Amino acid sequence: MSALPEGVPPVVRPYGDTTGDGMVQVSFTLPLPPGKRAEGAAAQLARRMGIDQPMVVHAKGIGDRYTFFVVYGPVSHVVDVAAVEVVQREYPLLTPKETNAAIRDALQRKLVVVGACIGTDAHTVGIDAILNVKGWAGEKGLEYYREMKVVNLGAQVSVPDLVERARAERADAVLVSQVVTQRDAHVHNTTTMSAAFREAFPATRRPLLVVGGPRFDETGAAALGVDRVFGRGTTPGEVASYLVHAVAGRSGGPAGQEAPA
Missing domain, CATH: 3.30.30.60 (D-lysine 5,6-aminomutase beta subunit KamE, N-terminal domain)
Known part of the structure; x- marks a missing residue:
């Protein structure tokens, strides 16, 4: 309780x-x-x-x-009410200026983000709202952040292609949006994606896996095999603040990069 x-x-x-x-x-x-x-x-x-x-x-x-x-x-x-389980935000919300400064201090390089809609999902409104510079809800997307390199692969990206592009870009984080939910397609696609990344990367080198969509349960990250789930109403600033908190806080060097000797 x-x-x-x-x-x-x-x-x-x-x-x-x-x-x-x-x-x-x-x-x-x-x-x-x-x-x-x-x-x-x-x-x-x-x-x-x-x-x-x-x-x-x-x-x-x-x-x-x-x-x-x-x-x-x-x-x-x-x-x-005391028995209600929710995901509480455990990190501060940062301004773009604070986010950029935190990335420079923690990584001394740009934070690399690869985003996509996977499977047959062709609805890019969610991933574009978070990644594109025009953003959403009065906030600019991650492309606006000077200390982030954003690679938006668009829609209907296969899981193998996503894994290979994340490897090629040495991604710190992979953002996946799923809007199509018929027959729990979003759940199947996400678990398939998370299993593929765990097979392709050592645990210390795997990119942060983040999924979002209107039908995801934010408490279900562990069951899906991802690091974070964002639901409806999420803004680019929330995602940026989480990425700084999670990537900079990883031990053994940032995800997707060689750990320091």
Whole structure:
């Protein structure tokens, strides 16, 4: 159990119309044509999910074989706030100027970052938001940092090609974005990638492996075999600050480089 900040209650319930009334709203699709039977099926599913007296407040046919629902109702469950597991940021957020200075002090060279979307994922909006100089959310991307060398490989990069390019660039860190999540493609691609890097590099020379995407669980880095997972809303400054913290803090020399004699 972790200590709670002052003013945070130990137990909470969902809030709908009044505090603590337990009201929740869920949406889902059933493979049933629109109609009364489909709405009854949606209500039955909601009751089995723990929603008491569910109200089907929206039902919309998707073609002639599927129906999308929004269901509203109360649940009796409570949340033990102290038992909630999250990834706390263990490093300070740095400005670009501070990041550049920290890299110069720690590495005496540029920090090399290779980024890509792997597998069949062609959605580069995530990796571009972090790497491209135009950035995202009012922050410039890693290309803006003078003490970083950024190699953006783009979309649909195979894992072997990513490993070879990381080796050729002597990358300190490899950033992978995964937006396509059907059938857990993001999980499969990431575990395949992490296994390939562990096979190709000695432990002390392996680049830092960082993945990001809207469907990743930030607590799942160990299961995926990577060093860090970033979820939705991550900004370039957060990634840059983490890279400085992690790469500069590695013992035996920076990742991807020869350790000092």
